[in-house]
Amino acid sequence: MADRDSAELVQAALQHDDEAARELVRRLYPLIAKMVRSHRPRRTSEEDLCQMIFIKIFQKLSQFSGKVPLEHWVSRIAVNTCLNQIESEKVRPELRQADLSEEEQAVVENLEVSSEELAPDRQLASRQLVEHLLQMLKPVERVVIDLLYLQGRSVEEIHKITGMSVAAIKVRAFRARQRMKAQLEKIGAQTTS
Amino acid sequence: MKDVDLDRLLRSAARAKEETPVEMPFGFDTRVVALSRRNGNGALFGALLRRVAFVATAVIVLASAGAYFEFNRNGDVITAGNEFAIADSAIQDEVLP
Numbered sequence: 001m002a003d004r005d006s007a008e009l010v011q012a013a014l015q016h017d018d019e020a021a022r023e024l025v026r027r028l029y030p031l032i033a034k035m036v037r038s039h040r041p042r043r044t045s046e047e048d049l050c051q052m053i054f055i056k057i058f059q060k061l062s063q064f065s066g067k068v069p070l071e072h073w074v075s076r077i078a079v080n081t082c083l084n085q086i087e088s089e090k091v092r093p094e095l096r097q098a099d100l101s102e103e104e105q106a107v108v109e110n111l112e113v114s115s116e117e118l119a120p121d122r123q124l125a126s127r128q129l130v131e132h133l134l135q136m137l138k139p140v141e142r143v144v145i146d147l148l149y150l151q152g153r154s155v156e157e158i159h160k161i162t163g164m165s166v167a168a169i170k171v172r173a174f175r176a177r178q179r180m181k182a183q184l185e186k187i188g189a190q191t192t193s
Numbered sequence: 194m195k196d197v198d199l200d201r202l203l204r205s206a207a208r209a210k211e212e213t214p215v216e217m218p219f220g221f222d223t224r225v226v227a228l229s230r231r232n233g234n235g236a237l238f239g240a241l242l243r244r245v246a247f248v249a250t251a252v253i254v255l256a257s258a259g260a261y262f263e264f265n266r267n268g269d270v271i272t273a274g275n276e277f278a279i280a281d282s283a284i285q286d287e288v289l290p
């Protein structure tokens with residue numbers, strides 16, 4: 001079973017081969033879980049969202065033409081499902097200093113006083129701070145920033161995964177960065193005062 | 194806050210490792226396949242229902258059209274019947290004292 005490629009598994013799953021379908025789930029789970037962790041709305045559990053995405057994948061499996069890699073096709077379904085879920089949540093209006101942990105506040109201070117790269121022991125706090133900042137953004141902006149900067153994907157890859165145009169990706173990334181900077185400035189002002 | 198500061202923050206955040214490994218919950222694959230098959234059966238039932246609804250609509254349209262033409266044809270008969278009745282009445286008026 002391990003030797004079968006994705007296209008074969010898709011065909012077998014379409015012929016009601018349950019073992020092939022389960023193998024497909026096992027193979028795609030790490031990719032889906034990673035996407036869900038990046039774009040999961042706060043009120044939905046990771047497992048529920050993964051399940052929702054897999055059911056959508058199986059519902060649409062007959063539409064998979066094989067012209068694009070299965071991973072891209074699956075990623076697009078995952079991202080769109082996450083976006084739909086995030087849309088149902090309200091964007092938090094503003095981030096305050098009190099919402100941040102001491103470590104996150106230290107990262108903000110460090111950004112203001114130093115121009116050097118953040119120390120490795122600040123990475124987790126940086127991640128948490130960025131996640132806080134992402135919650136201030138619109139769902140599509142959140143996805144763009146995550147894919148572009150946190151997952152290190154290229155604009156072309158994001159275009160393939162999300163279906164957004166290259167121009168839209170760049171515009172959304174620019175706007176999101178502006179908002180994130182404005183939020184960081186506000187927090188920085190609160191920290192220094 | 195400059196662009197470079199935000200870039201430093203994003204680079205640092207990107208380097209942070211995921212604290213929990215990506216591991217599929219036990220029985221997740223079986224559950225997903227069973228649910229999708231059940232939904233698939235639901236979709237088949239939905240398709241069957243749509244076909245039945247389509248056939249029923251076609252039958253209703255044909256029956257309505259038939260009834261309409263039948264009604265019109267009966268109308269002609271009734272009209273013709275009335276004409277005969279008038280003629281008959283006129284003849285009787287002429288012939289009978």
